[in-house]
Amino acid sequence: xxxxxxxxxxxxxxxxxxxxxxxxxxxxxxxxxxxxxxxxxxxxxxxxxxxxxxxxxxxxxxxxxxxxxxxxxxxxxxxxxxxxxxxxxxxxxxxxxxxxxxxxxxxxxxxxxxxxxxxxxxxxxxxxxxxxxxxxxxxxxxxxxxxxxxxxxxxxxxxxxxxxxxxxxxxxxxxxxxxxxxxxxxxxxxxxxxxxxxxxxxxxxxxxxxxxxxxxxxxxxxxxxxxxxxxxxxxxxxxxxxxxxxxxxxxxxxxxxxxxxxxxxxxxxxxxxxxxxxxxxxxx
Amino acid sequence: xxxxxxxxxxxxxxxxxxxxxxxxxxxxxxxxxxxxxxxxxxxxxxxxxxxxxxxxxxxxxxxxxxxxxxxxxxxxxxxxxxxxxxxxxxxxxxxxxxxxxxxxxxxxxxxxxxxxxxxxxxxxxxxxxxxxxxxxxxxxxxxxxxxxxxxxxxxxxxxxxxxxxxxxxxxxxxxxxxxxxxxxxxxxxxxxxxxxxxxxxxxxxxxxxxxxxxxxxxxxxxxxxxxxxxxxxxxxxxxxxxxxxxxxxxxxxxxxxxxxxxxxxxxxxxxxxxxxxxxxxxxx
Numbered sequence: 072x073x074x075x076x077x078x079x080x081x082x083x084x085x086x087x088x089x090x091x092x093x094x095x096x097x098x099x100x101x102x103x104x105x106x107x108x109x110x111x112x113x114x115x116x117x118x119x120x121x122x123x124x125x126x127x128x129x130x131x132x133x134x135x136x137x138x139x140x141x142x143x144x145x146x147x148x149x150x151x152x153x154x155x156x157x158x159x160x161x162x163x164x165x166x167x168x169x170x171x172x173x174x175x176x177x178x179x180x181x182x183x184x185x186x187x188x189x190x191x192x193x194x195x196x197x198x199x200x201x202x203x204x205x206x207x208x209x210x211x212x213x214x215x216x217x218x219x220x221x222x223x224x225x226x227x228x229x230x231x232x233x234x235x236x237x238x239x240x241x242x243x244x245x246x247x248x249x250x251x252x253x254x255x256x257x258x259x260x261x262x263x264x265x266x267x268x269x270x271x272x273x274x275x276x277x278x279x280x281x282x283x284x285x286x287x288x289x290x291x292x293x294x295x296x297x298x299x300x301x302x303x304x305x306x307x308x309x310x311x312x313x314x315x316x317x318x319x320x321x322x323x324x325x326x327x328x329x330x331x332x333x334x335x336x337x338x339x340x341x342x343x344x345x346x347x348x349x350x351x352x353x354x355x
Numbered sequence: 356x357x358x359x360x361x362x363x364x365x366x367x368x369x370x371x372x373x374x375x376x377x378x379x380x381x382x383x384x385x386x387x388x389x390x391x392x393x394x395x396x397x398x399x400x401x402x403x404x405x406x407x408x409x410x411x412x413x414x415x416x417x418x419x420x421x422x423x424x425x426x427x428x429x430x431x432x433x434x435x436x437x438x439x440x441x442x443x444x445x446x447x448x449x450x451x452x453x454x455x456x457x458x459x460x461x462x463x464x465x466x467x468x469x470x471x472x473x474x475x476x477x478x479x480x481x482x483x484x485x486x487x488x489x490x491x492x493x494x495x496x497x498x499x500x501x502x503x504x505x506x507x508x509x510x511x512x513x514x515x516x517x518x519x520x521x522x523x524x525x526x527x528x529x530x531x532x533x534x535x536x537x538x539x540x541x542x543x544x545x546x547x548x549x550x551x552x553x554x555x556x557x558x559x560x561x562x563x564x565x566x567x568x569x570x571x572x573x574x575x576x577x578x579x580x581x582x583x584x585x586x587x588x589x590x591x592x593x594x595x596x597x598x599x600x601x602x603x604x605x606x607x608x609x610x611x612x613x614x615x616x617x618x619x620x621x622x623x624x625x626x627x628x629x630x631x632x633x634x635x636x637x638x639x
Contacts, residue, residue: 113408114398119511121613123613124612220508220512221509221519224507224508227504228504230526233526234522235505235526238518242514242519328405329404332405
């Protein structure tokens with residue numbers, strides 16, 4: 072049994088990057104929705120792990136959020152979405168939203184010529200999940216996929232606009248260069264932080280697709296379709312019109328490693344201080 | 356009770372980097388010694404984790420090796436040596452050797468003017484372990500310590516001699532630059548892979564200290580002093596003189612994540628194929 076519409080929405084990431092998805096959800100969902108964020112910061116990154124390890128970590132996180140009574144699960148991590156979504160849907164009885172399908176839809180809407188690039192972690196690219204989903208959504212599409220493992224630690228280091236970031240992005244992306252490429256999917260939640268340098272490198276003719284907004288829209292539509300939007304949400308009060316409380320006041324953040332770094336980097340991601348941060352043990 | 360001199364030596368690292376220490380041990384110890392290597396590749400890197408998490412992971416690894424009957428523990432990871440050595444010595448009854456003391460001794464022998472630089476992971480540098488140990492060993496020493504978090508993923512990516520490596524090393528090390536610096540401790544087992552670029556950046560006047568050899572010598576002396584060298588070792592048969600078997604034939608490698616990557620990178624580290632590789636669960 073999953074909780075009804077009063078339950079919170081679980082947002083699950085391997086670490087900090089999923090806060091880009093949290094932010095988009097907060098901007099898209101009614102203020103009455105509560106979000107529970109889990110970042111497995113003790114074991115980040117997932118993108119360099121083997122498949123069995125990613126699935127095990129994903130199930131442990133989903134069980135933790137299920138015990139906290141969430142009504143739906145948003146998997147904010149591309150690696151988990153690519154590798155563990157089926158396992159999560161078998162295990163968790165409520166709706167499960169990943170970031171790959173929404174990103175693929177956005178990319179198919181954006182491309183003109185049908186040549187799409189995808190960059191992501193080693194595990195995401197190796198899984199072939201983007202290539203399969205793009206081909207299914209738009210037969211005949213040409214996909215150039217490339218793993219860029221160093222971009223996650225670069226973003227975590229805050230080196231998003233210096234010589235090192237430029238050298239790394241250039242070294243990776245010259246492997247993708249083709250005049251036909253008109254759309255590039257940022258297939259990892261950390262990569263939007265490097266958007267400026269990536270855009271400089273690929274040039275203005277290429278649309279960069281960040282799946283956070285698309286994922287938030289899919290989540291809202293899915294909850295609405297299943298009658299699971301929070302009570303009061305039917306008024307569709309636009310965010311910002313409630314003077315009594317900030318929409319995020321009921322939200323709660325959980326991490327599996329010491330929280331100092333998450334507080335610091337997370338507040339930078341969100342543009343406001345992070346409240347209600349709790350250190351948890353997934354084996355509890 | 357720990358096993359006697361017939362037991363193997365446990366070599367424990369957060370991942371692949373500790374193979375530099377394994378290699379030095381193999382070159383220094385008699386051929387009759389057996390080594391059990393454990394790389395916690397499912398949770399690497401430790402250097403960006405909080406202290407409590409590093410201690411928990413270290414104890415889990417030590418318990419695993421103790422169950423496999425090792426007679427001594429060599430902690431090949433600087434982060435664990437900096438943060439968890441006391442906890443390991445309280446928990447594990449046999450001799451425990453870390454990499455920091457041997458590296459500090461080598462640095463104090465190498466410096467002429469008494470100004471020593473130390474680079475390492477965020478956790479190692481934040482712990483202050485090198486600064487304290489250098490000051491205790493050589494009062495009046497001047498220490499410049501700097502965290503270089505991106506160098507581990509760079510080495511793991513195999514980017515050790517390209518534009519990205521040069522830009523990263525240069526960006527970090529200009530923060531250490533002082534004409535007085537004559538010795539630089541590579542306070543992370545991954546950094547020797549970047550030795551060429553680091554040497555180019557700091558110039559020929561600076562001695563680079565890699566603690567692997569020093570750690571192997573300390574391990575041999577400690578085992579000898581406690582009567583724990585393997586039977587047959589007293590002959591001090593120099594490695595290479597035994598025609599019947601390679602000294603490493605009895606060694607065994609354990610990893611906590613899929614082993615493909617470890618096999619590939621590890622064989623590059625050692626210059627020979629890795630045999631006897633086993634995927635293990637530390638919670639088994």
